[in-house]
Amino acid sequence: MRILSAIVVLVATAFSCTGQTLKINKSAGDLDHAILVRPNINYSFTNSPQGYGSIQEFPKNPYRASFVFKEEKNTVWFLMPIAANGCLTFEISPKSEGDDFDWMIYKYSHRLKKDIAKDIARPIRSNISRPDATVSGRTGMREGYQNLYAVPGPGRSFSKPLDVKKGDTLAFVIDNIYHNGGGFTFKSTLSNRIPLLATLKGKIISNSTKKPLAGKIICEDDSTGMQLSETVANSSGIYTLLVPVNRPINIIAKHSGYIFATEDIEVEQKADTVNFNLDPVIAGNKAILFNIHFEPNNDIILPNSFPDVNRLIEFLKAYPEYDIKIIGHTNNNPFTEQGYLQRLSFYRATAVKKRLIANGIQEVRLSCMGKGGKQPLTTSKVQKEAMKNLRVEIELVLREEEISVK
Structure with missing residues (x-):
């Protein structure tokens, strides 16, 4: 600025x-x-x-x-x-x-x-x-x-x-x-003061039981992290939420006993649909955090990432029996040296780790890994879709399993 x-x-x-x-x-x-x-x-x-x-x-x-x-x-x-x-x-x-x-x-x-x-x-x-x-x-x-x-x-x-x-x-x-x-x-x-002119609908389902979940749905502005609206799904897992039009937003689904999930979207019409399949809190399951953003070619976390970082902190405090692996991913740029991408993704995972430690999460619960661009979620050339490859993943590790291995 x-x-x-x-x-x-x-x-x-x-x-x-x-x-x-x-x-x-x-x-x-x-x-x-x-x-x-x-x-x-x-x-x-x-x-x-x-x-x-x-x-x-x-x-x-x-x-x-x-x-x-x-x-x-x-x-x-x-x-x-x-x-x-x-x-x-x-x-x-x-x-x-x-x-x-x-x-x-x-x-x-x-x-x-x-x-x-x-x-x-x-x-x-x-x-x-x-x-x-x-x-x-x-x-x-x-x-x-x-x-x-x-x-x-x-x-x-x-x-x-x-x-x-x-x-x-x-x-x-x-x-x-x-x-x-x-x-x-x-x-x-x-x-x-952002007008909410569109309606977002969808359903929240348990990935393990395939049953509906009456979870919470939150809409946040992507550029500021500001919460814009929220609602709770009914007993059939169905929700309706007011959201802005033609503005990048983050939609978050949460339910007790399950790992929260986020989606980056931009509604271009008066109505749209986003469904969520939530994974239970079980060792080996992962959370994909699309909303932890970094400065280009750097490991500095941007301020609009704070809501997702906060949710991760709250999650770890709610489930103290679990450790996590923090896995950084970049895009798979063929013109960039792969070793550089691997190091960058590792440094970004480490930056998240430092934030968690600064907020009372024990370092022993956290490990880091960088995958560079080796595990893309999409090969799409459309920029909006390709951006999903730039992400942080969190894998759950049960504390007792770690001790038994040692």
């Missing part, structure tokens, strides 16, 4: 099924070193900001507008790229009752830093009210509030939600007016 090219982004150090856990470095008190955050991912900060970085971007000025910081004390900057149209809400929850978090949001541009220095930058939302003990000092933007700003002193803890557009980038600056704070959580929600 070009507007972020000059920004030094602090990379997250951990990832969980609810988000990321981070430590704030002093440098993040400057806009030039903002922390990259994304909607619909919850962040937990183990410490409160200390000081204002290397530059006091808001030096003391009692004559500054009432909805702007009079003085920057202990700040951290966030940058939030917006990947879809929607309505944004968020909440800051202090971990210490003695903390008082104020905040402002600006629409980011290459001029923002200079405009702040000239005192001409105007926040699009802010809240500088005194913390309210009845809500444990929480603050943010919440449905039901109409005020754009909240000025110093007793007042509203929350401000009006913000309508955002795809391609926007928001700059948050958060200030704890007290030193040595106890950290905080930052939870944001970008709610759907």
Whole structure:
């Protein structure tokens, strides 16, 4: 993203099924070193900001507008790229009752830093009210509030939600007016403004018994990972779900005792059909994760992969008696050296392993393998179909079997 090219982004150090856990470095008190955050991912900060970085971007000025910081004390900057149209809400929850978090949001541009220095930058939302003990000092933007700003002193803890557009980038600056704070959580929600104009129908069947399953069906936007809709199949395994038209989406089927399954589709008409055959949780069965995506020719997991990673974490926590093999696959490009593809697929499997370990999954439960392009699911030359070869597979291994072999 070009507007972020000059920004030094602090990379997250951990990832969980609810988000990321981070430590704030002093440098993040400057806009030039903002922390990259994304909607619909919850962040937990183990410490409160200390000081204002290397530059006091808001030096003391009692004559500054009432909805702007009079003085920057202990700040951290966030940058939030917006990947879809929607309505944004968020909440800051202090971990210490003695903390008082104020905040402002600006629409980011290459001029923002200079405009702040000239005192001409105007926040699009802010809240500088005194913390309210009845809500444990929480603050943010919440449905039901109409005020754009909240000025110093007793007042509203929350401000009006913000309508955002795809391609926007928001700059948050958060200030704890007290030193040595106890950290905080930052939870944001970008709610759907994508029209659901098509009907998806289908059936969920057990692959082992061939009987219908009353499982859950979820629709997620492929580019952002945002959940768009969900439903539950009836006792006959039949479901009906509203989905967008002409937009890449992920459809997920889940049922207790079975491995979840995902399908990447794009509905091009008012109605379509997708059926699911779910495999039971038994050693040797596999999950094919089409929705774990990587940067081209790299092992960096893309943010729209987080929902599938989360589901895998939840699955492993629900079935602690199983270990897994993580198997990476690439396409079978005849113009690329096969050894390179094998290594790339292995590194990608290892990247998934690292995410799982960072979220409390024991390393002893995880092994990795790279298959390169040796096991394609399709030989189709159609790009949409060929992309299915770029995948991660998870094979279940029963713990007792592993011990007996040893």
